[in-house]
Amino acid sequence: GQSLEQPSEVTAVEGAIVQINCTYQTSGFYGLSWYQQHDGGAPTFLSYNALDGLEETGRFSSFLSRSDSYGYLLLQELQMKDSASYFCAVRDRGTGTASKLTFGTGTRLQVTL
Amino acid sequence: ETGVTQTPRHLVMGMTNKKSLKCEQHLGHNAMYWYKQSAKKPLELMFVYNFKEQTENNSVPSRFSPECPNSSHLFLHLHTLQPEDSALYLCASSPNDRGLGYTFGSGTRLTVV
Numbered sequence: 001g002q003s004l005e006q007p008s009e010v011t012a013v014e015g016a017i018v019q020i021n022c023t024y025q026t027s028g029f030y031g032l033s034w035y036q037q038h039d040g041g042a043p044t045f046l047s048y049n050a051l052d053g054l055e056e057t058g059r060f061s062s063f064l065s066r067s068d069s070y071g072y073l074l075l076q077e078l079q080m081k082d083s084a085s086y087f088c089a090v091r092d093r094g095t096g097t098a099s100k101l102t103f104g105t106g107t108r109l110q111v112t113l
Numbered sequence: 114e115t116g117v118t119q120t121p122r123h124l125v126m127g128m129t130n131k132k133s134l135k136c137e138q139h140l141g142h143n144a145m146y147w148y149k150q151s152a153k154k155p156l157e158l159m160f161v162y163n164f165k166e167q168t169e170n171n172s173v174p175s176r177f178s179p180e181c182p183n184s185s186h187l188f189l190h191l192h193t194l195q196p197e198d199s200a201l202y203l204c205a206s207s208p209n210d211r212g213l214g215y216t217f218g219s220g221t222r223l224t225v226v
Contacts, residue, residue: 004155033214042115042203043156045214087156100146100169101215103156 002026004104006088011110012078020073020107022088030091032064032071033101038084046073048091075109083111116140119204119218127226128194134221136187136204142216143209145187147179150201150220162187163209194225 004024012018022032031050035043049055049064049071061074075082085106092100117138126132136145147159161169162181176198178190187204201222205215 035214035217042117042217042219043205043215044115044217048214089156100158100161102158103148105153105155 002090002092002102004088004090004102006086006104006107008105009108009110011112014078014080014111014113016078017074017076018078018109020075020086020088020109022071022073022104024069024071024088024090024104026069026090026092026102028092029066032062033089033091034060034062034073035087035089035103036084037087037106043087046086078111080111080113083109085109115216115218117204117206117216117218119202119221121221122219123222123224125224125226126191126194128196130194131190131192133191134189134202134204134223136189136218138185138204138206138216138218140206140216141208142206143184144207145181145184146205146207146215147187147189148203148205148217150203156203159189191223194223196225199223199225 006022033048034046037043047062054063059076064071085108087103087106089101089103120135144163148156150156158171159173160179165181180188201220203220204218207215
């Protein structure tokens with residue numbers, strides 16, 4: 001089966017940098033995704049890493065090390081609106097042609113003044 | 114709006130009721146998913162449909178019955194639910210490209226009384 005671990009809560013100050021780690025155990029690994037979910041809202045896609053290394057998208061970056069079964073999401077220049085839950089998710093092969101996502105428990109990020 | 118529309122947004126039902134959740138997407142995606150989100154738990158995959166065919170049933174009790182009449186619509190029929198089934202039910206869709214993320218709807222908040 002699959003399992004993912006990430007910290008339950010992180011607090012950081014506006015303007016700071018925060019890193020949210022994710023370790024996983026899975027078979028048939030395709031890649032690691034990150035999603036953001038505000039309270040009462042839908043999870044929204046942030047990034048996807050299929051290969052080792054760092055992917056940068058604006059203030060957000062995501063890193064993957066397949067050999068270590070480890071990844072992280074890096075948020076820079078934190079803003080109050082970044083307060084949300086962040087989920088890592090492993091994409092692996094499901095039955096048939098559609099892949100499937102297995103999610104971690106989520107990290108609640110609180111940005112303070 | 115994310116492009117995936119779920120109705121109703123909120124639903125309260127008794128344990129003997131029958132109700133249905135609806136999900137609709139016009140993003141041209143081939144795969145559609147039902148996820149369950151409970152407090153302090155990871156998103157749990159329930160069902161996967163690809164080109165209208167069910168490809169995953171994640172050991173979901175038979176009181177949840179999915180239906181996918183076409184690639185744009187997905188239903189979740191509910192009957193004789195239990196209070197522990199109270200949760201946020203999220204629908205998502207994706208193309209089959211591994212590198213692109215899922216698009217989630219805002220969910221149906223279900224309360225079973």
